[in-house]
Amino acid sequence: MSINIIIKNAIKRYGDTVIIPDLSLEIKQGEFFTLLGPSGCGKTTLLRMIAGFNTIEGGDFYFNDTRINDLDPARRNIGMVFQNYAIFPHLTVRGNVAFGLKNRKLNKQEIDARTDEFLKLMRIKEYENRLPERLSGGQQQRVALARALAVHPDVLLMDEPLSNLDAKLRVEMREVIKEIQNKVGITTVYVTHDQEEAMAVSDRIAVMDHGEIQQIGTPKSLYQRPANLFVATFIGHTNVLDGKIAVEGGQKYIVLNNAKIPMHNLNDLAADGLKAKVSVRPEEFVICENGALKGTVEDSIFLGLNTQYFIRLESGEKIHVIQESTIDDIIQKNSEVTFSVKTDKINVFTEDGQRALIG
Numbered sequence: 001m002s003i004n005i006i007i008k009n010a011i012k013r014y015g016d017t018v019i020i021p022d023l024s025l026e027i028k029q030g031e032f033f034t035l036l037g038p039s040g041c042g043k044t045t046l047l048r049m050i051a052g053f054n055t056i057e058g059g060d061f062y063f064n065d066t067r068i069n070d071l072d073p074a075r076r077n078i079g080m081v082f083q084n085y086a087i088f089p090h091l092t093v094r095g096n097v098a099f100g101l102k103n104r105k106l107n108k109q110e111i112d113a114r115t116d117e118f119l120k121l122m123r124i125k126e127y128e129n130r131l132p133e134r135l136s137g138g139q140q141q142r143v144a145l146a147r148a149l150a151v152h153p154d155v156l157l158m159d160e161p162l163s164n165l166d167a168k169l170r171v172e173m174r175e176v177i178k179e180i181q182n183k184v185g186i187t188t189v190y191v192t193h194d195q196e197e198a199m200a201v202s203d204r205i206a207v208m209d210h211g212e213i214q215q216i217g218t219p220k221s222l223y224q225r226p227a228n229l230f231v232a233t234f235i236g237h238t239n240v241l242d243g244k245i246a247v248e249g250g251q252k253y254i255v256l257n258n259a260k261i262p263m264h265n266l267n268d269l270a271a272d273g274l275k276a277k278v279s280v281r282p283e284e285f286v287i288c289e290n291g292a293l294k295g296t297v298e299d300s301i302f303l304g305l306n307t308q309y310f311i312r313l314e315s316g317e318k319i320h321v322i323q324e325s326t327i328d329d330i331i332q333k334n335s336e337v338t339f340s341v342k343t344d345k346i347n348v349f350t351e352d353g354q355r356a357l358i359g
Contacts, residue, residue, distance in 0.1 A: 002030045002187045003064045003154045005050065011058030012045055012211070019045050020211040023059070027189060028203075032181050034190045036198040037208035038234070043191045044159055045211075050189060051157050052076055063154060076155070079148030079186075083160040085140045087132050087147065094119065094128040096143050100151040118146040121180065138169045145177065149184060156181070156188040162197065174200050195235050199223070207231050224345065229353025232279040239280045239319045243348065245357070247272035254278060254348060256341075257315045259292035263343055265358050275351040282308070282322035284342045287331070291338035295319070300330050311337065 005027040012020040020042045027033045035043035048054040050061060052073030061068050068076055087096045097118055101111045119125040122142040132140055141161060148156060161177070162170045178201045181188050192198050198205050199219035207214045207222065207230075215227040226232035233240065246253040246260060252270055253260040256278060263270075270276075287309070295311040298318070307330055309321040321339070331337060348357040 002185055004029050004062075005155065005187060005189070006062040007046075007050075007059065008062075009059040010046070010049065010056065010061070012042070012049060012054065013057050018211065020049075023211065023213060025206060025213060025216065027187060030185045030187055032178065032188045032190065032201060032203045034192060034198045034202040034205045035208060036192060036195060036205050036234075038193060041208040042211035043193075043208050046208075047157055047159055047189060047191050050155070051078055051080060077151075077153050079151060079153035079156045081141075081144050081148050081156070081158045081161045083163050085132075085144045085164075087140060087143050089132050092129050092131060093124055093135070093143050096132070097146045097150050100147060104151065114150050114152075118150045121149075121183070122146040122176075136169075137165050138173055141165065141173055142176070145180065149180070149186070153186065156186050158188065158190045160191055160193070162192075163194075170194075170197065177201060199235070207234060209234075225356070225358065226279070226347060227356055229277055229279065229349045232347055232349070237282060237320065239282065239285075241278045241280065241317055241319070242315075243276045243278040245270045245272060245274040245276055245348075257293055257313045257317070261292055261341060261343060263348070265344065266348065267357055267359055269350070269355060270348070270357040274357075276357060277349045277351060277353050279347040279349065280319070280341055281345070282320045284345045285319065285321040285323075285339050286342065287321065287323055287337050287339045289338065291340040293340065294336065294338050297331050297333055297335045297337060299333060302330055311339075 008024050010020055010023045035046060037043050045054060049056055056069050094115055098111050098115045101114055119128055122145060124139060124142050127135060127139060162173050165173060174197055202219060204216060204218055205222055206216045209230055215222060215231045222231060222235050226235060232238050241256055244255045246255050252263050252266045254263050295313045297309055298312050299310045301308040305325060306322050307325045311319050311321055313319060349355060350357065
């Protein structure tokens with residue numbers, strides 16, 4: 001069965017070094033939940049605490065109502081998929097998938113039935129008699145996933161499972177993983193540093209930095225309304241510009257590059273004269289006639305559906321702009337252009353980047 005995972009005030013330290021200072025979160029039953037962040041942010045450490053592979057220096061971990069802090073990893077009924085596959089080189093594909101079932105002393109009929117079920121589900125039945133050395137990386141990862149799921153775990157834990165695959169295989173396997181997770185409906189905790197991968201597979205994502213959760217949300221909410229500048233810059237690509245808040249006659253503006261742009265969604269923290277950081281994603285600029293902002297095109301890249309422009313503003317700041325390609329010619333290098341911003345989509349933060357000024 002699938003379960004809720006509840007973590008309250010988790011602490012992890014190695015000697016005097018604190019990796020996770022105080023972390024709480026709840027992962028819903030059947031959810032595909034991703035821990036996302038840069039290397040060293042504590043995401044794998046947290047995953048290993050859930051698995052029972054790391055000690056817990058503080059806080060409480062629950063599977064539903066059962067506190068698991070002191071529960072042996074073998075009794076937590078988890079399935080684990082590692083970065084390096086960790087499949088047994090001396091066993092065939094069938095032997096690998098059946099390994100956990102044999103360890104649980106199931107009868108031969110049930111072992112064979114479950115092994116067949118997951119060989120077919122992962123589309124590796126035709127390779128059942130091969131040794132791992134005769135499989136591609138993607139096929140090996142399918143074996144690892146089938147082995148983890150065959151034991152009917154309550155929780156599936158995945159630690160950077162696609163990082164050793166090439167780009168094409170990563171895309172293929174993330175589609176496979178999401179499809180299988182939807183079919184099986186198992187609570188899944190997935191660790192990655194790849195934000196595109198996280199957005200492709202997750203129901204919700206926790207963005208981590210220095211052992212702390214910066215924001216939890218759906219891929220859409222994290223991309224469109226990041227809680228702080230760290231999340232804005234880590235999820236997708238964005239231009240970060242220096243700005244200032246102006247208030248005149250009750251109307252609030254963001255001042256960018258000496259242009260006053262009216263805003264209708266700034267919150268009460270956005271006071272007149274407040275310095276701000278403005279996050280504008282490349283697709284949130286609109287090159288147009290009589291735009292409020294001015295700049296000079298330094299380079300362009302035609303990519304079929306879209307054309308990317310690199311523009312130097314009058315202030316000297318350089319921005320990255322993505323526009324849908326048109327039948328007309330690409331704007332030439334050294335051309336002066338004007339453009340606007342999609343004010344309903346951009347994000348504005350305090351100067352230190354810690355607090356949002358939108359909403």
